[in-house]
């Protein structure tokens with residue numbers, strides 16, 4: 001199967017996850033969320049983590065975000081070990097309430113740029129306007145979050161993440177709470193944004209269909225504790241809706257449910 005992205009095999013990996021085991025310590029239990037997980041994300045990959053509920057997808061994203069340190073293995077971004085959160089990794093979550101409710105769309109995006117020290121003044125305003133327009137919300141730039149639909153709020157979160165121009169955009173089931181039609185629209189929109197800027201995205205989902213649509217590469221994780229089952233290339237966008245999409249989905253389905 002051909003690779004849907006660019007000639008990534010020749011470039012250096014952007015993100016290297018090497019033998020990563022992640023655990024939560026509660027007062028009574030030690031929960032192993034992922035065990036010995038390894039994968040590499042290359043520049044401009046749309047890399048999808050796919051697996052059943054509880055297999056550790058969000059935990060992996062949190063660790064890459066720098067909110068949780070591995071008990072074994074290492075996570076490196078551009079060759080440097082990740083030890084804390086940073087503006088080089090922006091996260092978009094599933095929930096619609098990621099925005100500051102007392103700030104407008106513009107102020108939410110500008111606040112991230114300002115607080116991280118990325119940009120100030122006219123440059124900051126222009127950058128915010130650019131990304132808000134890219135997600136189709138130019139008309140709502142002065143609106144407050146509570147006046148927006150769930151899909152629109154997710155677009156603001158995506159604009160805010162992209163405006164930071166991070167090395168990698170981390171998306172944790174960003175469309176899971178949307179209705180099917182809006183979800184599909186947002187997926188297509190993400191692909192169009194990617195066509196424009198070729199940003200690197202690490203996208204978590206438990207939907208096989210979403211993984212095939214969004215991903216250039218797909219990592220399959222086993223149920224709790226998450227371990228790598230397989231890593232595969234997805235199909236090019238032009239083959240969506242053809243027999244190769246159903247064939248790949250059937251193949252992934254079989255792999256996820258095999259023991």
Ligand SMILES: Nc1ncnc2c1ncn2[C@@H]1O[C@H](COP(=O)(O)OP(=O)(O)OP(=O)(O)O)[C@@H](O)[C@H]1O
Pocket residue numbers: 024025026031032033051052053054055056057058059060206224
């Ligand atoms: N804060 C926490 N304290 C203790 N255990 C946790 C915590 N967060 C998650 N876990 C456990 O770690 C495991 C992995 O959870 P995680 O949220 O990463 O799964 P997931 O793959 O994102 O699932 P979902 O698809 O439902 O979002 C689960 O067994 C979960 O119960």
Ligand SMILES: [Mg+2]
Pocket residue numbers: 057058059172
């Ligand atoms: Mg999760």
